[in-house]
Amino acid sequence: MLAVAAHDGVHMARGTVRFFGGSFKACLYVVDGLVIDTGPRTLSSKTIPFFRDFPVDQVALTHLHEDHVGLAHWLSQSKGAEIFIHSQSVPVAVKGSPLPWHRRLCWGSYIPFASRPLPEKIERAHHTFEVISTPGHTEDHVVFYERNKGWLFTGDLFVTPHPVQWDPGESAELYFESLEKVLSLDFDTIFCGHAGIISKNGKDVMRKKFEYLLDLRERVVALYNKGYSLRQIDRTLFPKKPISTYITSGKWSSFHLVESLLESAQDYIKPAELV
Numbered sequence: 001m002l003a004v005a006a007h008d009g010v011h012m013a014r015g016t017v018r019f020f021g022g023s024f025k026a027c028l029y030v031v032d033g034l035v036i037d038t039g040p041r042t043l044s045s046k047t048i049p050f051f052r053d054f055p056v057d058q059v060a061l062t063h064l065h066e067d068h069v070g071l072a073h074w075l076s077q078s079k080g081a082e083i084f085i086h087s088q089s090v091p092v093a094v095k096g097s098p099l100p101w102h103r104r105l106c107w108g109s110y111i112p113f114a115s116r117p118l119p120e121k122i123e124r125a126h127h128t129f130e131v132i133s134t135p136g137h138t139e140d141h142v143v144f145y146e147r148n149k150g151w152l153f154t155g156d157l158f159v160t161p162h163p164v165q166w167d168p169g170e171s172a173e174l175y176f177e178s179l180e181k182v183l184s185l186d187f188d189t190i191f192c193g194h195a196g197i198i199s200k201n202g203k204d205v206m207r208k209k210f211e212y213l214l215d216l217r218e219r220v221v222a223l224y225n226k227g228y229s230l231r232q233i234d235r236t237l238f239p240k241k242p243i244s245t246y247i248t249s250g251k252w253s254s255f256h257l258v259e260s261l262l263e264s265a266q267d268y269i270k271p272a273e274l275v
């Protein structure tokens with residue numbers, strides 16, 4: 001299933017992958033001849049016909065995750081598009097990355113692709129997209145900011161204002177820095193990699209995520225200071241686990257969110273107590 005929408009000249013396709021009873025959505029965008037994230041390979045039978053309708057000569061990727069780069073190889077080969085990604089991911093993308101089985105089945109492995117490091121700005125005929133480093137979800141994560149329009153293409157920086165699970169590699173400390181950075185910008189519309197287009201009050205919604213994480217960290221630290229272990233804190237704050245936690249054998253879980261929030265609070269608790 002592919003839902004399409006347009007907002008002020010930005011075209012979005014949003015596909016749904018059903019996996020073990022769960023329903024996972026991924027969004028891609030085309031604006032001014034530029035693709036921003038490509039969606040996963042498991043949606044290619046639907047997204048390739050969508051891409052055929054647009055002239056495209058560049059692709060900007062927010063990070064090297066398979067649900068964002070799955071059609072990069074196809075866009076390069078079929079459209080002759082230049083692919084841009086964070087400089088640290090250029091040598092990785094050309095070799096490919098092994099995936100855990102659940103991600104391989106859900107999104108599909110991406111075909112390795114040649115790319116170039118993202119410049120500071122992507123200049124198109126009608127728009128300029130500033131590239132802003134926003135690590136936290138991954139080290140290579142960036143967002144694309146169209147200052148004149150107040151647009152922010154956020155990859156996986158937003159996704160939801162109330163996250164309840166993270167991957168082990170996600171860093172709360174970096175998330176907080178990145179969220180503070182984007183909240184210093186003037187924007188109203190969010191183009192999210194999973195939630196779609198939030199056309200009004202995007203900054204307020206992003207601030208809600210920042211405040212939620214700050215509040216959650218306070219609760220994690222309070223329980224920790226009462227002597228709770230990480231597992232006890234996790235069970236107290238998140239007693240019900242979503243199906244994705246079971247599917248991924250706990251890799252995508254509230255435990256990693258709790259763990260990373262506690263690590264990010266090390267300024268005001270004793271580092272030795274974190275172990």
Ligand SMILES: [Fe+2]
Pocket residue numbers: 063065137156
């Ligand atoms: Fe991601």
